[in-house]
Amino acid sequence: MDAAGGFAGLAARAGAARATLESLREFCLSLDPGVVEHVRMHRVVFGRSMAMRWFADLSSDGGAVSVRLNMGRRAEAQVIVVGAGGDEGEARAAIAAAHARA
Numbered sequence: 001m002d003a004a005g006g007f008a009g010l011a012a013r014a015g016a017a018r019a020t021l022e023s024l025r026e027f028c029l030s031l032d033p034g035v036v037e038h039v040r041m042h043r044v045v046f047g048r049s050m051a052m053r054w055f056a057d058l059s060s061d062g063g064a065v066s067v068r069l070n071m072g073r074r075a076e077a078q079v080i081v082v083g084a085g086g087d088e089g090e091a092r093a094a095i096a097a098a099h100a101r102a
Contacts, residue, residue: 016063016085017060017063017064017065017084018060019084019085020064020084020085020086020088021044021058021060023088024065024088024091024092024095025037025044025058027088027092027095028046028058028095029046031095031096031099032048035047035048035099036048036049036050038054042059042060043058043060044057044058044059045057046058046099048099048102053070054070054102055069055070055095055098055099055101056069056070056095056098056099057069057070057077063083064081064082064083065081065084066079066080066081067079067081067082067091067094069094069095069097069098070098070102071097071098072101072102078094078098080094
């Protein structure tokens with residue numbers, strides 16, 4: 001939905017979430033030259049190689065970005081929510097840790 005459709009507030013939140021999502025996407029790709037990005041319909045999944053053992057799953061949930069992290073085969077996925085324009089520090093540290101463990 002865009003501002004032309006009469007949803008200016010939603011469009012502004014979505015724009016801020018998009019900037020956060022893009023920033024975290026660039027961070028994931030910078031972790032290692034072998035990182036594989038798999039773009040899906042509503043989210044972006046990152047893996048360490050073509051075997052696609054994923055370590056981060058980014059999706060936009062309204063005005064925020066949801067980050068699901070895979071900390072290992074047997075560990076339950078960890079979820080961090082970053083508000084649009086919010087502090088990405090915790091998410092970046094957790095993504096780096098998940099990348100190291102995947």
